[in-house]
Amino acid sequence: MIDISGYNALEIPPELEKVVRDAIKQGLNGLKTARRGGRIDRMALRTAAMFALCCVTLLNLSPRFAAAAAELPLLGPLARVLTFREYHCEDEIKYIDAEIPQIDNTGKSELEQRVNLEIQAIMDDYLAQSELRAKGYFDAFVAAGGAPEDFIPLGITMGYDVKHLSEDCVSFTVYHYETRFSAYNTVDYYNLDLESGRYLTLRDWLGEDYREIAAGSIKRTVSSWSQEQRDMLWQDISFEELIDESTDFYINQDGRAVVVFEKYQAAVGAAGALEFEIEPAGEG
CATH class of the missing domain: 3.30.565.40 (Fervidobacterium nodosum Rt17-B1 like)
Incomplete structure (x- = not known):
């Protein structure tokens, strides 16, 4: 110790x-x-x-x-x-x-x-x-x-x-x-x-359109991943459906929400937990 x-x-x-x-x-x-x-x-x-x-x-x-x-x-x-x-x-x-x-x-x-x-x-x-x-x-x-x-x-x-x-x-x-x-x-x-x-909740932080804002930001992040990384996501995954007011997130030092999907929630177990920094509306 x-x-x-x-x-x-x-x-x-x-x-x-x-x-x-x-x-x-x-x-x-x-x-x-x-x-x-x-x-x-x-x-x-x-x-x-x-x-x-x-x-x-x-x-x-x-x-x-x-x-x-x-x-x-x-x-x-x-x-x-x-x-x-x-x-x-x-x-x-x-x-x-x-x-x-x-x-x-x-x-x-x-x-x-x-x-x-x-x-x-x-x-x-x-x-x-x-x-x-x-x-x-x-x-x-x-x-x-x-x-x-x-x-x-x-x-x-x-x-x-x-x-x-x-x-x-x-x-x-x-x-x-x-x-x-x-x-x-x-x-x-x-x-x-x-x-x-x-x-x-995430709604309070991002506004009434929090689902669209968060999902859109996540999709832009995923589009920059390698094919190998994208293949670890579940097929036909819908980030809009994964996001609701109980979704886990934290606020980083820049004041941005970071959405967290638990292991197996959005991808195979080898991917572990996934974190996505959310761009505010209008920045994407």
């Missing part, structure tokens, strides 16, 4: 403020972000029990771009996506590396509570399922005559990736990966409108 304690202890240098200020100033565009509706469940006791044997580190801030940009004189307070908890746990059947994020500084306390509870509930559930699979793999290995000391532990990685941060919106993903089977890998997309305090 890689020791990142030194990295996490680093202080963000004062001169970074100008770099962050300039970067965010270029990225502000007044648009809004999106996500489909969420789900929240009680999980505090389950969380405590699940990680009782793990090494738990509570972090005030993680040295990420979002933390550096939180208090800029030019823009005023910005929302932050930061590491709330880190978990590192290892035993004979599994090893876990997890970063649990939370949002704050949005000016919308109800939004923060709702999103943070949802993230923890989702990650709790993913981890519980992974631990059950690890136990199942181990038991099956030993039952088949394998020596316990020869079992290769299941690797479980959970974390997040900040995609876009501005006064108006926050876009980030929360992911869960396992080393055995990619079928259990998941990515959840969070696109938050900080003015309304709600998740928005």
